[in-house]
Amino acid sequence: TQNLATGILPCPRAAHASAAVEHLKIVTYGGSAEGGEFAPDELYLLNMAEGETKAIWTAIHCEGATPGKRYGHIMVYSKHYIAIFGGHNVTEPINDTWVLSIEQMPFKWQKVENSKDIPAPRVYHSGFLCSNGSAGGMIIIFGGRGKNQEILCDTWGLRRHRNGSWDWIKAPQNGEVVPTSRFQHTSIFVGSLNIIAGGRTTDVSKVLPIEIFDTNNGNWRLSLIHIS
16 A cells, blocks of 8 residues: 655554544554664654645644653543553663643643552553443553563453543453453453454463453453354
8 A cells, every 4th residue: 555644754663552433533652663672752744634645743842751651551532631550661660650731832741650559560451441331431451471570361441531631540340250461452342342452472372362342331241253
């Protein structure tokens, strides 16, 4: 496919994170670049408001500290805020959280530091915004690979309070079904249901089932869709 976008293009990269913001706009941050290097710690915006053939890349200037270079992190857009969590820096998996308001200029990254509980460091986890139910408005993360190559299966929610503060809350795990530990998977919400698909576990040759987490009652269940 021919690249029709113009402007200040991001360098080639993998294991970066992207999020849709507003209408026909995508932001991208971080990743692993060529030659084993890290992609620059810059935020890029792809604006497709004028159509795909007139898409324009822009490097967004942010004042102050940045989340730093990383790969295998998540980035999610929620109510005029871009949030980044986790990933791998130069030496190890990390568990810091950064948010940026797209309504306030100049743009500044803010590190979330007042949360009582936080998820363990991880890379290659999933993250998605829940829009319905008891977890509505929360950014939900699942799984990933932690320190010492541990494969994780926990679920957390990042929420913003009316006073502007952010914090993490660990999701309850009820019922008899225990989710499969996995990383490099994907997740998406349908209503209040977080659907987890794909990825890898300790046995990298194992085909993993589709699993569903109900944020309203904390129950996991297997999907009826069979993967072979």
